[in-house]
Amino acid sequence: MKRVGVIGGGQLAWMMADAAQKLGVELVVQTPSENDPAVSIAKETIFAPVDDAAATGILANKCDIITFENEFVNLQALTDLAQQGVCFRPKLEALAPLLDKYHQRCYLRDLGLPVPRFFALDDVENIKSKIEYLGFPVVLKSRRHGYDGQGTFIIQDFASLEEKLSCESTTQTSNQSLFLLEEFIPFERELAIIAARSVEGEIVTYPVVETQQEQQVCRRVIAPAQITPNQVAEIEAIAHTLLNSLEVVGIFGIELFLGADGKVLVNEIAPRTHNSGHFSLDACETSQFEQHLRAVCGLPLGNPALQCPGAIMVNLLGYENSDSDYQSQRQKIAEIPQAHLHWYGKTESRPGRKLGHVTVLLDNPNRESAIANDIAHSIESIWYPR
8 A cells, every 4th residue: 555645734635535545545644733624534644834844754754655735845955855765746856947936937938838928026127117018907926835816916007016016025024036027918718727647658638627716716617618629739738748848747737818819828837736626526537636646656547538518616715704614505505406515624714715615517518608607606696695
């Protein structure tokens, strides 16, 4: 029986539980809090921050392989462990160009993949000339540790940019060098693809999905996205190029923009299982979580195909500070036909926090989009207070 160490104990690690049991894999988790979701399913837990390399050394002694639930790690410190023979999958060299969003943009550009125009915000004197090149609005991003909309700001004018930089720098005791400035893309819709690569270099891709964001936080995912076969082929080719270039072992999530002109641009890369692939738990033959464990354990990859015409996944986000388990709302949502509700067991709710998700399987491929939006509205009318 293989033992897989997982750095991070949130819901992404928690959702590996069923797949681990199916594959005969034991999970050992490194996470800071006994209240983190994956603690309840782990064979053993190392209670420590995810960037604590000394704790990861202890984790390594208990496992055959170490993988990642999030990317908030100390890569330099982990390199010492890798040099001592600790097996990380994906390997640290695959993570290195991706953890800093400016370095990620440069890597994608140098691979010839389509990305928005961008700059590192490391030269205060030249900010105005960069703004003149990009034009307002612009997108300001933290280069590290941004997720679920945190660290991403749409800026409408120069005064707002100066104010935001001053505020963020004071808050983070940092400076402009920790920010990325890029052009705002007036996209028609946002898309994503989950792709996996095996130890032998085999790649499988899940259906391209449409993601619907509000305030830079994913609210809904519709599978499959209603786009052209050529656009699907282009996105699959992007995934193959990226995973092969990095020699990835495991699952990656790739977020994209589809412009009004039909052009595809890469937005961001997540080197792990991803929110845009949660639908696969209920709608696909092999979930993204099983696929990731298959890849990192050196097992044959599974079939990623949909087992139904389509699906919609709706995130259940916190909207208040509370310790409620929202049992009444959850029960009503679970009664929706073909609904599959996943509750992460978090003990605290706060605005924007992902508390769970629900996937509803769809029967009619010709009316997916309209039906999906109606279902999403029904779920959200139950979940969010009027």
